Amino acid sequence: MTTITLVQGDITRESVDAIxxxxxxxxxxxxxxxxxxxxxxxxxxLAECRRLRASHYGKGLPTGRAVATTAGDLDARWVIHTVGPVYQESGGDPALLASCYRESLRVADELGARTVAFPAISTGVYRWPMDDAARIAVETVRHTPTAVEEVRFVLFDDRAYEAFSRRLG
Structure with missing residues (x-):
């Protein structure tokens, strides 16, 4: 069973298998x-991302999908890149946001990652409402079969931490 933990801070400072x-x-x-x-x-x-763009993803990585690269100088083995959906006044597609978490866990499983740190996907400039994003993230991780032992949500500020904490309650 996957353990879900919350951390408030900078995701680039986490020591995990995959960020x-x-x-x-x-x-x-x-x-x-x-x-x-x-x-x-x-x-x-960036060098690996450029290679991915030159080969498999010439038009870019589609929303809701995920792909891995090296983690470079981060304290991780891999970075799993996922593209979250943009939330607009008319709303956003929750299935696409859920797909970001599911696909990232699928890639983590393919890599053999046991610890994965997630940010609150789409809640920054893509403007997904934090409470709804937290609900989708926690529910998706809880219901996605995975060999990942720990999912760590690394949340940048109090507002995000509190929203995710309410969902884990």
Missing amino acids: VNAANSSLLGGGGVDGAVHRRGGPAI
């Missing part, structure tokens, strides 16, 4: 978690 990156579809870095992962992880991550 999940809330990437943009280009896989070439960006803001928020994506920018932090690329900055702290160093050029090896």
Whole structure:
């Protein structure tokens, strides 16, 4: 059974088998978690992302999918990049957000990862409401069969930590 833990802090400082990156579809870095992962992880991550773009993902990584690269200088073996959906006034597709977590766990299983750190996917510039994002994340992880032993939600601020804590309650 997978243990779910919460940490408030910087996901790039976690010591785990795999860190999940809330990437943009280009896989070439960006803001928020994506920018932090690329900055702290160093050029090896970007080099592998460029190779993925040149081979399998010429049009970018589709929303809800996940792919792994090296973790570069991070204290992890891999970075699992996933592209979260953008939430707009009309709402967002919860199935796509759930897919980010399911697909990341599938990739983690393929890699043999036992500890995985997730951010609150799509809650930054993609504007998914934190309470709903926490509900989708926790429910999806709880109901996805996986060999991952620990899923660690690494949450940047009090608001995110409190939202996820309520869902774990």
